[in-house]
Amino acid sequence: MDSDLAFSLRGVGATAGSFQLRDVSLSLPVGYVMGFVGANGAGKTTTIRCLLGMQQIQRGEIEVLGHRVPGPVALRQDVGVVLDHDYVVGDWRLSEVERAVRPFYDHWDGRRYRELLEEFGLDMRAKVGDLSRGMNVKLMIALALSHQARLLVFDEPTSGLDPVARDELIGILGDFLLDEGHSVLFSTHITTDLERIGDYLTLIHAGRIVFTGTKEEVLDAYRVVRGGPDDLTDTVGVELIGLRRTATGVEAMVPAADAELLGSRVVVERPTLEEIVVRIGSKAGTKTGAKTGPNSRPVAEHADTGPTRSRGRRPAMAWRNK
Amino acid sequence: MKPIVRVTLLDLRTITPYGRQALVIAVLVMAITADRPQVVLPALILLAASVTAGYPFQISEKADLETLYAVLPLTRSSLLLGHYLSALATFAVYAVLGSLEAVICAHLRHVSFSGHEFAAALALSWALFALNIAVKFPLFIRFGYSQVGMLGTTIPIALVAVIASRAHLSVPSAAWLDLLAAGGLVLFGGSIAVTVAVDPRRLRRPGLAVRY
Structure with a gap:
């Protein structure tokens, strides 16, 4: 196990229906952002589900924050997740969402949650079911960022967001990354976001990794x-x-x-x-x-061995100029 | 706070927005059975409590709470046990409601309703609730709520019809009541074991978020 890595997948193979991930290998050093790019159906979500232990793998091995997946339940305390759909009760108000998930997290930061909702223009009294797709994404981001996670795993977080909200999110991720122990895996179709925030990039096509390395590479x-x-x-x-x-x-x-x-x-x-x-x-x-x-x-x-593990300066720091 | 209790609170919070719906069912059952104090409690437990206990599964399918469970720091065993604990909490709430109504109705209508009759109604209600949950929960876990939803409502209705038709029968002895209460516990425990055993097989269901 390598504690310098936020996560690593080595030779992962998985089947999801008729789709197959084949020999997927990628890794991200702690403290960096990896953009995960690919067309619809390329395997981004399946890879992320494997990483989170939500999808059974047939081959290979996965480590997250130094723990083999499936890892101890406590590992979930350190991973903030935003998937490509929401998964809270539509009839809950945003205040109830907090009350529902807060007991599960040892380091829940209610003030941070309220600050983020306010920053995103979300009313604590609003019902989840009444939120637009973009607002739902913001809610899920607020949840992911409110329990002091060390690794954020975002699956298409910006797809439902307008340019202003996307900009806000990039800024928030920039703040999150000020702590060198924090890392982000960020899948998206919107490559301009990655040009701003990505240190590393992984391209996936038809269930195989096409390239993984620094953005410049x-x-x-x-x-x-x-x-x-x-x-x-x-x-x-x-x-x-x-x-x-x-x-x-x-x-x-x-x-x-x-x-x-x-x-x-x-x-x-x-x-x-x-x-x-x-x-x-x-x-x-x-x-x-x-x-x-x-x-x-x-x-x-x-290029299947993952990025270099240099602990030097971030390869790309455009977001810091914000 | 123990993880199982956290899940129970999550379940109760999940069904809270549907409290009014559950209340309507409860009021209807209470109105229909108001003239027969012996039947109030079993009917309420079977027609309202059993249905309400299934709400977390129903809402979970609708809102994809399986994904939420997979993201939260939570083991599958805590989740499953938490579902059973929330069913018990639901039973307790309805048992209190039903008991109050039975006593009040008996008093208002000057119908005899002794302590032993009350104990019999409670024991019978518990045993029937446990049977209901024992059958439904493993099926909900294995096949999903939508696949067994009808079964979940037809069993209680059939049982309550049987009870209502036989309500004139003599009240069972104390030994029978003990047996009913113990039988309910055994059913509940057995159901937990079955649910834990079938839970990994739900991995085969496509499109479902799972932890393994």
């Missing part, structure tokens, strides 16, 4: 190439990810190391995180027309 791992309609037709040995060919031009993403193999006729650019997610998400349905060479392995195949 992810951004450095790929290049977007653009050319005329006749370019990228004979790219032997280069994997073209998310190839799009039209009458006026062609564009694709390639592993960064392969970009120079494409010659000088194409324009090579560093992709945005969104471009990486979109192109990898569409990878399965894309015909690359290229053979796979020794230098064009999918990044996941040589």
Whole structure:
């Protein structure tokens, strides 16, 4: 067990209905934020459920805050959770929600709960069932942040939030991370959030980890190439990810190391995180027309050991500038 | 506070918003049986208490409280035992209500209702409640409330009809009452054992949040 890690999954395999997670390995050092990105159905929620002990795994092992999962019940004291749906009684008022969950937590901070609700513009007298999707997300975030958790696990927390609320959430997470013992796993479709807050990024596609590493490593791992309609037709040995060919031009993403193999006729650019997610998400349905060479392995195949465990400065600290 | 008590409080808080609904059922039962003090208590326990005890399961399905249970620092055994403790608390509340009504009705209508008759009604109510819970709870856990909801209401109705039709029979002896009370305890304990045993099998239900 490694106490320097907020969590780790090693070779995890799990089945959820017809969906399968295959050989999922990722880890996050204590004190950092990991963005977990992938298209709908890629396996983000299943991975998170495995991490939380809500989904039985068939292979591999999982550790959270130094404890093997399934771990002691007390471990739940240290994990704040926001899932992609709410799970409290719709007829409860927000004050009753607090009264319902408070007895279970040794370090429940009622003042923090009320402060967060106020910050989010939620009335303690409001009923859960009367809240909008975005307000429900805020309520769940307030619950997760009110029992002095050391690890926050958020599954699509910003999907129902307007830009102002998302900004507030990023700020609140920034405050949470001021304590170096705090860590966050944050799954989302909204990549701009991750560009602000993510230290590490993990990309998942079709139940497999495509990439896991620091944000800079992810951004450095790929290049977007653009050319005329006749370019990228004979790219032997280069994997073209998310190839799009039209009458006026062609564009694709390639592993960064392969970009120079494409010659000088194409324009090579560093992709945005969104471009990486979109192109990898569409990878399965894309015909690359290229053979796979020794230098064009999918990044996941040589990136399954998790991020480096350097305890130095956070790799990305944009949120601190808030 | 012990985890089981925390779960019981959570269950009671879960059903609190539906208290009015439970009260309506209770008032109806009390109104219908007001002229027969011996029947008030068993009827109230079976038609109101047994149904109310199932509310946490019903609401849990509606609000996905299984996920909440999985997120909270809480063992499955505490959760299951807590459900039974909250059923006992529900029984206690209705037993007090029913006892008061039975005594008041007997007094107002000048109907004989001795201490032994009261003890018989209470023992019978307890045994029937325990039987009801003993059957329903393992099924709720294993298959979910929505799969066995009808069974959960038809059993009490059938039982109360039988009791009402046989209410003229002589009151059982003290030994029988002891046997009824002990039988209820055995049923309750046996049901807990069965529930704990079937709980891991609910993992097979798709779409359900589980801890293992």
